[in-house]
Amino acid sequence: MHRSGFACFVGRPNAGKSTLTNAIVGQKVAIASSRPQTTRHTVRGIVTRPEAQLVLIDTPGLHRPRTLLGERLNDLVYATWAEVDVIGVCLPSDQRIGPGDEYLVAQIAKLPKRPTLVALATKSDLVGRERMAEHLLRIASLEQTHGITWAEIVPTSALTGDQVTLVTDMLIAQLPEGPAYYPEGEATDEPTETLIAELIREAALERVRDELPHSITVTIDEMGLREGRTEDRPLLDVFASLVVERDSQKGIVIGHKGSVLREIGTAARAQLAALLGTPVHLDLKVKVLKDWQRNAKYLNRLGF
Numbered sequence: 001m002h003r004s005g006f007a008c009f010v011g012r013p014n015a016g017k018s019t020l021t022n023a024i025v026g027q028k029v030a031i032a033s034s035r036p037q038t039t040r041h042t043v044r045g046i047v048t049r050p051e052a053q054l055v056l057i058d059t060p061g062l063h064r065p066r067t068l069l070g071e072r073l074n075d076l077v078y079a080t081w082a083e084v085d086v087i088g089v090c091l092p093s094d095q096r097i098g099p100g101d102e103y104l105v106a107q108i109a110k111l112p113k114r115p116t117l118v119a120l121a122t123k124s125d126l127v128g129r130e131r132m133a134e135h136l137l138r139i140a141s142l143e144q145t146h147g148i149t150w151a152e153i154v155p156t157s158a159l160t161g162d163q164v165t166l167v168t169d170m171l172i173a174q175l176p177e178g179p180a181y182y183p184e185g186e187a188t189d190e191p192t193e194t195l196i197a198e199l200i201r202e203a204a205l206e207r208v209r210d211e212l213p214h215s216i217t218v219t220i221d222e223m224g225l226r227e228g229r230t231e232d233r234p235l236l237d238v239f240a241s242l243v244v245e246r247d248s249q250k251g252i253v254i255g256h257k258g259s260v261l262r263e264i265g266t267a268a269r270a271q272l273a274a275l276l277g278t279p280v281h282l283d284l285k286v287k288v289l290k291d292w293q294r295n296a297k298y299l300n301r302l303g304f
């Protein structure tokens, strides 16, 4: 029997969803950052085995919407939940279960067609046995409070790899019988352009102040293999823009004499070359689209 289907991880910002996706797929496909709320695109990771195919969807977090972007992101989350076979609710072991987690579980409990639910006690490496036991009991108690059922409750650490294989097996076990959706060897169906944009955004996020991340997005303006290069010495030209909301933010991203922008470019180029296996020439510009997060025209143009 061959199983196939879709799963997604949900959880409060910083719960470790992207890192777990990457650990399961074994390749960097989703942006992971120490800053919350950095995942915007629905990035799929694909695990293909002889007996099964698991497609992982990485959704943004659920937030109280304050901007049009916020509303659209929430709609994207609900739409994703309705599509998947399994939802893995990530509850970081080093954090007490709080109103944010309760809200999330309550929203899931309200879904008209509820996928199979599994609870993942993420970041298990950060806590001792006693705290973990307490955490697992608390997770189990959510069943009663919200009228849901966990198919499984599993502690795991994406960082050390603790029980990551078990999580994968367990997700696959919940999938219905079905054929593979994607050819073997494909780890993601996210267009290369989106991955490149995400890597550049990640490099930028690591280097700018805390209040800026939500205001930055990246567009790929043009890319292609440099002409006139031999096949064994390819060079990929990438022209990209870091889009911010205000002139003052532009200054921050560029930095003194362009120092910040240069650092972003260097870091992103190294990551891109590693991901694509090709040397990359990266041309980065900074663009201001005034208040793009609140402007429907800009949001459409930027692909949200």
Ligand SMILES: Nc1nc2c(ncn2[C@@H]2O[C@H](COP(=O)(O)OP(=O)(O)OP(=O)(O)O)[C@@H](O)[C@H]2O)c(=O)[nH]1
Pocket (backbone or CB within 6 Å): 011, 012, 013, 014, 015, 016, 017, 018, 019, 020, 031, 032, 033, 034, 035, 036, 037, 038, 039, 060, 061, 122, 123, 124, 125, 126, 156, 157, 158, 159, 160
């Ligand atoms: N110690 C430890 N840290 C982890 C683990 N998994 C993730 N982290 C860290 O936790 C932070 C958040 O991880 P992400 O994977 O980006 O979390 P996320 O849930 O995808 O976050 P959002 O995209 O903001 O919703 C990062 O700094 C990770 O390095 C883990 O298993 N153990």
